[in-house]
Amino acid sequence: MSLRIEHPGLLSTLQDRGRRGLRYLGIPQAGIGCEPWMRFANALLQQPHTSAVIETFEGGLSVSALTPQRLSIVGDVDAQVTRANGTVESINGWRTLCLLSGERLSIKRTGRYRCAVIGVKDLNVSAHFGSVATFAKAGLGGLNGSALSAGDELPVHGSAVLGSEPDAVIDPYLFPGEALGTTQVTLKAVPGPQDDAFTDDALNRFFSHPYRITQDIDRMGARLDGPTLTHRSEAHRDIVSDALLPGSVQVPGVGTPIVMLADANTAGGYPKIATVVSADVALLSVCRPGTTVRFERVGTDAARAHTLAIEQAVDTHSKKVSAMIHTDLDSAQLMSLNLIGGVTNALDPI
Amino acid sequence: MSSADPQPNFRFLNAGDTALIAEFGDTIDKKWVNAVNELRAHITALHAQGKLRGLQETVPTFRSLAIVIDPLLTSVTELRSTLDQYPIPTGGRATAAGYCWRLPVCYDSEFGPDLKAVAAATNLTVDEVIQRHLAGRYQVYTLGFQPGYGFLGDTDERLHLPRRPEPRVKVPAGSVAIAMKLTCVYPWDSPGGWHLLGRCPVSMFDPQASRPTLLFPGDKVRFEPINANDLQALERDKNNGVVNWSQWRERDDESTETRSDPTANDSAQNNPPA
Known part of the structure; x- marks a missing residue:
């Protein structure tokens, strides 16, 4: 009962919502960069939305079924499926996929985003300190504390019952309120905790000028390029460390910001000009280098309202996906759920 | 801190929709560390009484306590008003006694490349x-920066030094170092700007242990010199995955605290009441 990793590609790891409660020991949250995609991947497979998934960066991931296996693919993916009889099919993301024994899925590229999410029906991996999330630097989570590598076999509960049910395909859906293929995003951010370490001019620049995501982006953070942000004094460039969270916008002495992501260290010594609202960190996590980023200044109440609105939209969409899979793919029902025919892109304006 | 001292003031700083920072000071000072830990104990107690819905965890640092919440369950505004309603009781709480460790260090120049510069x-x-x-x-x-990385202090006043102007790109795991008023053992190969004095062969982090970090906040540490042969033998054990942390407890450590799963230790913060 398992799925074999033939090739991990650039970086593929098992992730779920990450660890809580261990930051006081220096252990970061880790977890999936884009939680909405994880939820869609699990909704496609009719399983709990917090089930661990494979997060894969760029192309190259190749998996083969040792026993029949149902998967889901979420993201702007070009992929190939090699069937048992040797035929090769080209497929895209936003769908389920049944692999029979010996069949293989190969992700060629992740298109307009830097990562994609692969859901695995009934994946059976034990939690490590409360989470399956891989944090390889400290040997935490995943299969054995590591990123996935060639030859790994992911254990799966029981044997997937693969009947005559066809694969399901849904419309692409990047993120509530975002057009697919966007090369420019607006992230809501709350000034602080160290906004007073910067000049007024720096704060205004940060919230009014566009920044670009550089090549220096990984699971830990994204270094941005754009107008330089001036610290109020030399002494404000390097502070006694305080807590870092996903979304913290650190500004080191050079003056360009770094937005921390899921694998953020628990503490850091650069002042933080602002904190990106939690729901929007997910969006930044999937963006490619070169994407234009603007920061919209909000207060804490507006920040929370935004997170609740995104949560509502993601939850609604997940339920629609789930309901669609649950029906016997009756086309009338599908139409009534607004999930086919290109309708989903217009979902849930917020 | 004695009860005669005025209660340290803190101010709240915003950190998005998932956290609120209570900041006490901006220097490395034991009085801030104690104040941060008192607030942490207070919040843990409030949470255990069911008064802090949506609390996920608290993160103590030298200057502040980060109070992390689930924004789907509560808001920063609600958190602030609850904390205003229940001020920290005066008199303070005794900090729980931790373990006492006696960690071996080889101070040969090969492992302490900054010894001469520090001496100068x-x-x-x-x-x-x-x-x-x-x-x-x-x-x-x-603890912070990396899993298991403990900030230990205070060092002897004569050893107080700023960080190196040029951080090293790679400090080897196990390096024992000083900077400011502090000393540390690097758990991992990592970049680092502290002055390297020696090498400790004890792993600071074991992902397979029920409590994965050797050090906990409140523990005490003293160092004991070893020669290069001992270092080599102990590093061989470490590289073979032999971890026997109890052998590094002080012989006279009278702490009876038992530690198992750190998430269980902190269960009040990790398992919010339903």
């Missing part, structure tokens, strides 16, 4: 630097 900067001989580092009985103030 402090007007001490290399041997005096080592003796002063060995004389300290350090408190684990906080």
Whole structure:
């Protein structure tokens, strides 16, 4: 009962919502960069939305079924499926996929985003300190504390019952309120905790000028390029460390910001000009280098309202996906759920 | 801190929709560490009484306590008003006694490449630097930066130095270092700007242990010199995955605290009441 990793590609790891409660020991949250995609991947497979998934960066991931296996693919993916009889099919993301024994899925590229999410029906991996999330630097989570590598076999509960049910395909859906293929995003951010370490001019620049995501982006953070942000004094460039969270916008002495992501260290010594609202960190996590980023200044109440609105939209969409899979793919029902025919892109304006 | 001292003031700083920062000071000072830990104990107690819905965890640092919440369950505004309603009781709480560790360090120049520079900067001989580092009985103030990385202090006043102007790209795991008023053992190969005095062969982090970090906030540490042969033998064990942390407890450690799963230790914060 398992799925074999033939090739991990650039970086593929098992992730779920990450660890809580261990930051006081220096252990970061880790977890999936884009939680909405994880939820869609699990909704496609009719399983709990917090089930661990494979997060894969760029192309190259190749998996083969040792026993029949149902998967889901979420993201702007070009992929190939090699069937048992040797035929090769080209497929895209936003769908389920049944692999029979010996069949293989190969992700060629992740298109307009830097990562994609692969859901695995009934994946059976034990939690490590409360989470399956891989944090390889400290040997935490995943299969054995590591990123996935060639030859790994992911254990799966029981044997997937693969009947005559066809694969399901849904419309692409990047993120509530975002057009697919966007090369420019607006992230809501709350000034602080160290906004007073910067000049007024720096704060205004940060919230009014566009920044670009550089090549220096990984699971830990994204270094941005754009107008330089001036610290109020030399002494404000390097502070006694305080807590870092996903979304913290650190500004080191050079003056360009770094937005921390899921694998953020628990503490850091650069002042933080602002904190990106939690729901929007997910969006930044999937963006490619070169994407234009603007920061919209909000207060804490507006920040929370935004997170609740995104949560509502993601939850609604997940339920629609789930309901669609649950029906016997009756086309009338599908139409009534607004999930086919290109309708989903217009979902849930917020 | 004695009860005669005025209660340290803190101010709230915003950190998005998932956290609120209570900031006490902006220097490395034991009084801030104690104040941060008192607030942390207070919040843990409030949470255990069911008064802090949506609390996920608290993160102590030298300057502040980060109070992390689930924004789907509560808001920063609600958190602030609850904390205003229940001020920290005066008198403070006794900090829970931690373990006392006696960690071996080889101070050969091969492992302490900054010994000479530290001696020059402090007007001490290399041997005096080592003796002063060995004389300290350090408190684990906080952990952070990396899993298992403990900030230990205070060091001997003569050893107080700013960080190196040029951080090293790679400091080897196990390096024992000083900077500011502090000393540490690097758990992992990593970039680092502290002054390297020696090498400790004890792993600071074991992902397979029920409590994965050797150090906990509140623990005490002293260092004990070993020679290069001992270092080599112990590093061989470490590389073979042999971890027996109990052998590094002080012989006279009277702490009876038992530690298992750190998430269980902190269960009040990790399992919010339904």
